[in-house]
Amino acid sequence: MTENMTKKNELNKAHVTIALTNPKTPTNVGAVIRAAGCYQADQIIYNGNRYAQAAKYHKKTLQTDTFNMQDKIPLLQVESFIGIKDSLESIPSSAKIICVDLVEGATPLPHFIHPPEAVYIFGPEDSSVKQEVIDIADDVVYVPTVGCMNLAATVNVLLYDRLAKSLINQKDSMLADNALIRKSRDTNNTSIVK
Numbered sequence: 001m002t003e004n005m006t007k008k009n010e011l012n013k014a015h016v017t018i019a020l021t022n023p024k025t026p027t028n029v030g031a032v033i034r035a036a037g038c039y040q041a042d043q044i045i046y047n048g049n050r051y052a053q054a055a056k057y058h059k060k061t062l063q064t065d066t067f068n069m070q071d072k073i074p075l076l077q078v079e080s081f082i083g084i085k086d087s088l089e090s091i092p093s094s095a096k097i098i099c100v101d102l103v104e105g106a107t108p109l110p111h112f113i114h115p116p117e118a119v120y121i122f123g124p125e126d127s128s129v130k131q132e133v134i135d136i137a138d139d140v141v142y143v144p145t146v147g148c149m150n151l152a153a154t155v156n157v158l159l160y161d162r163l164a165k166s167l168i169n170q171k172d173s174m175l176a177d178n179a180l181i182r183k184s185r186d187t188n189n190t191s192i193v194k
Helices: 003-012 026-038 050-056 131-136 151-168 173-184
Strands: 015-020 043-046 075-077 096-100 117-122 139-142
Touching: 015 026, 015 151, 026 043, 026 050, 026 151, 096 131, 117 151
Parallel strands: 015 043, 015 117, 043 075, 096 117, 096 139
Antiparallel strands: none
16 A cells, blocks of 8 residues: 555544543443444543542442453543643544533434544533533534433444444445444354345
8 A cells, every 4th residue: 555545544534532521430431431442433531530539449440341442442531621632642633522411502413413533522420511611612412312311321322323324324335234243243143134
């Protein structure tokens, strides 16, 4: 592959950063890491100190990450999400900042078109994304529910929506679906629909 082709492929690659606002429980963070692996997110960042503090007292801090994605996907603590594209080299400057929270005026997820490069900032388990972060966001979306979901469930739904919408836009989505199934299932599952 030539250098120009490599650069072109790098430019066309989608980038996803999951940003967690002051997450509270290692169980939720572990489940987010597993979701990041299932849906090919590039990294997870978080701010605040509650997760790090809770992780000190739990020996199996990421027990919900049964695929050991923490060995493949970076989990980084950051001071703030303000100016995050400038402070982390791993985030492309063209990435859009998308807040995900139950915020009045937000776009319902079914109507949202995901950008190729995104930093999805999720609210904490027991509060909201700070107004100053919402004010710098390119978009704010919410998952329509009756009541609120937990953090890890919300991350899973959003990343699933992103993947599902990207598959629909492929020329032959059935072939793409079957390739994805073969890649995702374990070795004990070889069933097919006849």
